Amino acid sequence: MIAITAATLFTPLERIEQPLLLVEDGSVVEVTSRARRETPTGSRVLDFSDGILAPGYIDIHIHGGAGRDVMDASPEALPEVERQLASHGVSSYFPTTVTAPLDATLSALARLADAIEAPESESSGLRARPLGIHLEGPFISPCRRGVHPPADLLTPSLVAFERFWDAARGHIRVMTIAPELPGAIEVIKEAAKRGVSVSLGHSDASLDAARAGMAAGGRHATHTFNAMRPLGHRDPGILGEVLTDPRLSADIIADGVHVDPLIVELFLKAKGPEAAVLITDATAATGMPDGRYHLGSLEVEVKDGRCTSGGNLAGSVLTLDVAVRNVMKFAQWDLQNAVRIATLNPARVVRMNNSQNQIGSLKPGGRADILVLSPAGEVRRTIIGGAGI
Numbered sequence: 001m002i003a004i005t006a007a008t009l010f011t012p013l014e015r016i017e018q019p020l021l022l023v024e025d026g027s028v029v030e031v032t033s034r035a036r037r038e039t040p041t042g043s044r045v046l047d048f049s050d051g052i053l054a055p056g057y058i059d060i061h062i063h064g065g066a067g068r069d070v071m072d073a074s075p076e077a078l079p080e081v082e083r084q085l086a087s088h089g090v091s092s093y094f095p096t097t098v099t100a101p102l103d104a105t106l107s108a109l110a111r112l113a114d115a116i117e118a119p120e121s122e123s124s125g126l127r128a129r130p131l132g133i134h135l136e137g138p139f140i141s142p143c144r145r146g147v148h149p150p151a152d153l154l155t156p157s158l159v160a161f162e163r164f165w166d167a168a169r170g171h172i173r174v175m176t177i178a179p180e181l182p183g184a185i186e187v188i189k190e191a192a193k194r195g196v197s198v199s200l201g202h203s204d205a206s207l208d209a210a211r212a213g214m215a216a217g218g219r220h221a222t223h224t225f226n227a228m229r230p231l232g233h234r235d236p237g238i239l240g241e242v243l244t245d246p247r248l249s250a251d252i253i254a255d256g257v258h259v260d261p262l263i264v265e266l267f268l269k270a271k272g273p274e275a276a277v278l279i280t281d282a283t284a285a286t287g288m289p290d291g292r293y294h295l296g297s298l299e300v301e302v303k304d305g306r307c308t309s310g311g312n313l314a315g316s317v318l319t320l321d322v323a324v325r326n327v328m329k330f331a332q333w334d335l336q337n338a339v340r341i342a343t344l345n346p347a348r349v350v351r352m353n354n355s356q357n358q359i360g361s362l363k364p365g366g367r368a369d370i371l372v373l374s375p376a377g378e379v380r381r382t383i384i385g386g387a388g389i
């Protein structure tokens with residue numbers, strides 16, 4: 001038994017002072033405080049003094065890092081991405097595909113399914129775990145495609161969806177789709193039926209088309225404001241729906257580059273601590289010097305914190321720990337709420353904060369995915385499934 005203590009703990013819904021967190025065999029056994037419970041005799045005590053304990057971060061939209069893309073065929077690619085994620089506090093992630101030629105997408109999905117099904121190995125360092133796949137393309141709008149290659153976009157169809165589903169062996173947990181495309185409603189219904197979190201995005205939808213996407217099973221929105229029809233005060237469009245419908249969670253790239261800090265603040269006011277989610281949309285260039293990298297089959301260039309392709313923004317070099325601190329800076333949120341939108345909220349999007357899958361909060365029976373943060377939100381220690389203690 002390991003007994004972990006610090007100044008404060010965020011479950012993240014609850015705040016516990018002088019916490020006592022008991023961990024055994026990679027799982028959380030008890031979450032309590034030193035005032036309520038004695039440290040069990042014989043347990044190993046870890047005291048993080050003025051630190052804050054929180055659940056591990058969860059990134060549901062990430063393409064790569066450390067010079068590697070999650071669609072790379074190299075067996076070294078995912079472990080390198082995963083080690084970098086762990087160093088920034090991410091314990092679980094959802095590798096995200098970009099639109100690519102069909103064969104490249106199908107083989108990437110099969111490799112990602114292999115990684116998700118692989119037993120955890122302790123031999124290659126502390127690594128974030130892939131828990132499911134985010135299929136970002138190809139069912140996206142040609143006029144809001146961002147840098148997704150136009151030649152490889154597909155009109156949504158059940159036949160195409162089935163091919164992706166089979167290649168991924170059912171591990172697609174999030175799918176970004178533009179609801180206004182012909183065939184989209186049918187695909188949204190089928191994906192939602194299979195437990196996929198359908199995320200509206202890369203979309204030029206009118207308000208009515210966005211609402212039809214919601215009625216069919218849409219529950220989330222992808223990088224709000226980016227690759228989305230802009231908000232018009234007499235033509236609210238998809239953004240009007242995303243910002244006002246409380247049933248819809250939504251994510252944002254809070255790097256201050258993709259969306260102005262003031263608009264991040266506006267977004268957080270609209271969605272609140274209940275429905276806002278932080279993502280990185282990070283590319284291979286994350287954590288690397290300026291230069292040229294790959295995003296799926298695209299070449300991207302990084303200079304001064306901007307990742308571009310042909311002059312357009314092409315993913316980010318953001319890490320989730322920085323996004324959490326940016327939320328405190330841009331919107332004056334406290335650390336507890338900022339942590340919530342990088343832990344519990346993304347876990348709910350992928351439906352993994354329940355009795356079968358316990359990620360995103362610290363509670364008995366859950367995975368021991370634990371962060372030790374400084375009061376300013378810097379990651380001091382990442383513990384994944386009990387490893388890293």
Ligand SMILES: [Zn+2]
Pocket residue numbers: 061063096136281315
């Ligand atoms: Zn992306």
